[in-house]
Amino acid sequence: MWRIIHQFGSPPWVYRFCDKVIPWLMPITIVALLGGSVWGLLFAPTDYKQGDSYRIIYIHVPAAVVALAGYYVMALAGLVSLVWRVKLADTAMRAAAPIGAAYTAIALITGAIWGKPTWGAWWVWDARITSMLILFFLYVGVIALFEAYENKTVAARACAILSLVGTVNIPIIYKSVDWWYSLHQPASIKFTGSSAIDASMLYPLLGMIITFYALFALLMMLNLKQSLTEEYAQSAWLNKRLAA
Amino acid sequence: MTEARDIDIFRYCRSQTVRHLMLMVRSPSEVVNPLLFFLLVIVLFPLGLGPDPEQLSILAPGILWVVALLSNLMICMRLFVDDLEDGSLEQLAMARVPLSIAVLPQLLASWLASGLLLSLVSPIFGLMLGLPLEVASVLVVSLLMGTAIMLLLGAVGAALTVGVQRGGILLALLILPLYVPILIAGTRALNEALQGGDPTVALALLGAGVTGGLLLAPLAIAAGLRVSLEL
Amino acid sequence: MYFDSVADALAMSGHGVFVWGAYSISFVIIFFVLLRPVMSIRTLNAGIRQEALRKQSAQVAQQNAS
Structure with missing residues (x-):
């Protein structure tokens, strides 16, 4: 058990792990991404209420779900780096932030595009979209704080603290935005709601959520590998590995 | 300093608070400027939205809270800058009192000079925006918290x-996104009071926020200062 | 396939622009997020290999000189 945990703190081991996993995770993810999109776009039945515009759900919801989960991944890495001073956790945190920002951007853009045919407006101050927008700013804040420091070790610690503060705040922000929205909500506007979703629509959605998680993992590993290559360019283990 | 081992934390905090307040009294512009900023921005809204008092009073809770948010931001920008430059922040970090407690006097002094003052004069600004005098108490209490x-x-x-x-x-x-719940609860309290509803739920949530903030924020502040000082 | 023809699938009963637009923008973002580390690793690795070669040839030159 301790050996495994120890290995996660060792850069050469993680580099090798990424090197091994990426070559098969990359094609699987890309195929799943394309396959899931085709399934959602062409094979899933039409929603009787929203028509075909609902098909955006297969990219909007997975992006939103994983974007939120990604913040917790980042905060967890921040906690590990603060408490145990594991340098690799810093790198992981830095790797997660841009991915999360990209996911929130996808969720926001697809949400806006979905809003146009559904609500007749590109932007509606819906509770979920608003929360997603705030999440986007939280991600951007972490990235901006990291860029602001010259000393990257210090930057990582600052970002770790910020992401932890954000973690405490995210549930409060989500709850308060819900509360705010329930006061102002016009009754007619509602997403699919709690009504049961048919299996023929649910399975491609679940598939896409899993695919987006896999894509997140893949991007994490790619970013990790990139950071490690940058940091350890002079080290013997990396040179030996590249020479082989 | 023979009895330095058992510092009375309360006495320490009191003397530090007084020190910070004295510093502020000596440079009154730092206290007055955020208030002037608050007033100026509030003046801008009727100029931009039109003088109709009814329309203004609908928007007043939002305007007041957003402007309070912004003037608070101005205060936060200056918060530790001077102390870092003259080295007293480093001394604070080295002191026997835990840093998370040692920062409290400065926060208290800043709040007395900004938050408290702003809350107490806010009814005047509320009147300027057409808020009825009956909701002044809710405005003051919600802004205090x-x-x-x-x-x-x-x-x-x-x-x-x-x-x-x-x-x-x-x-x-970094911090404006984190202010969202405060803005929502604060305007909610005012709107409830305006519409004859019950503002206590929103006020209670703000109170919970103060308690939680007092418990957790000092730890994060101390950790953040240590990072900035590269200790 | 759910749709009768390719034209139907493209039109999506009038919502085609939105649906296909949303998917293409998303894929463009994903593509760039994927491409950035891949390209960066490639250039970094090339630099490291070049450096190693340079060191090697310098060593050889030194040995030849002595």
């Missing part, structure tokens, strides 16, 4: 960015 949470959260951001060149805009980017 809201400014306290904002200062605590803002201090975390200030601690993290104090060592950064041109940290002002960065600070805004």
Whole structure:
């Protein structure tokens, strides 16, 4: 058990792990991404209420779900780096932030595009979209704080603290935005709601959520590998590995 | 300093608070400027929206809270800058009193000079925006608590960015998203009071925020200052 | 396939622009997020290999000289 945990703190081991996993995770993810999109776009039945515009759900919801989960991944890495001073956790945190920002951007853009045919407006101050927008700013804040420091070790610690503060705040922000929205909500506007979703629509959605998680993992590993290559360019283990 | 081992934390905090207040009294512009900013921005709204008092009174809760948020941001930008430059922040970090407690006097002094003052004069600004006098008490109470949470959260951001060149805009980017719940609860309290509803739920949530902030924020502030001092 | 023809699938009963637009923007973002580390690793690795070669040839030159 301790050996495994120890290995996660060792850069050469993680580099090798990424090197091994990426070559098969990359094609699987890309195929799943394309396959899931085709399934959602062409094979899933039409929603009787929203028509075909609902098909955006297969990219909007997975992006939103994983974007939120990604913040917790980042905060967890921040906690590990603060408490145990594991340098690799810093790198992981830095790797997660841009991915999360990209996911929130996808969720926001697809949400806006979905809003146009559904609500007749590109932007509606819906509770979920608003929360997603705030999440986007939280991600951007972490990235901006990291860029602001010259000393990257210090930057990582600052970002770790910020992401932890954000973690405490995210549930409060989500709850308060819900509360705010329930006061102002016009009754007619509602997403699919709690009504049961048919299996023929649910399975491609679940598939896409899993695919987006896999894509997140893949991007994490790619970013990790990139950071490690940058940091350890002079080290013997990396040179030996590249020479082989 | 023979009895330095058992420092009376309360006495320490009291003397530090007085020191910070004295510093502020000696440079009154730092106290007055945020208030003037508050007033100026409030004046801008009727000029932009039109003088119709009914329309203004609908928008008043939102305007007052957003402007309070912004003037709080201005205070947070200055929070630790001077102390870092003259080295007293480093001394604070080395002191026998835990840093998370040692920062409290300064926060208290800043709040007395900004949040408290702003809350007490806010009814005047409310009147200017057409708010009825009956909701003044809710406005004052909600702002008292809201400014306290904002200062605590803002201090975390200030601690993290104090060592950064041109940290002002960065600070805004970091903490404004975190202010969202405060803004929502504060305007909710005012709107409830305006419509004859019960503002206590929103006020209670703000109170919970103050308590939670007092418990957690000092730890984050201390950690952030240590990062900025590179200790 | 759910749709009768390719034209139907493209039109999506009038919502085609939105649906296909949303998917293409998303894929463009994903593509760039994927491409950035891949390209960066490639250039970094090339630099490291070049450096190693340079060191090697310098060593050889030194040995030849002595």
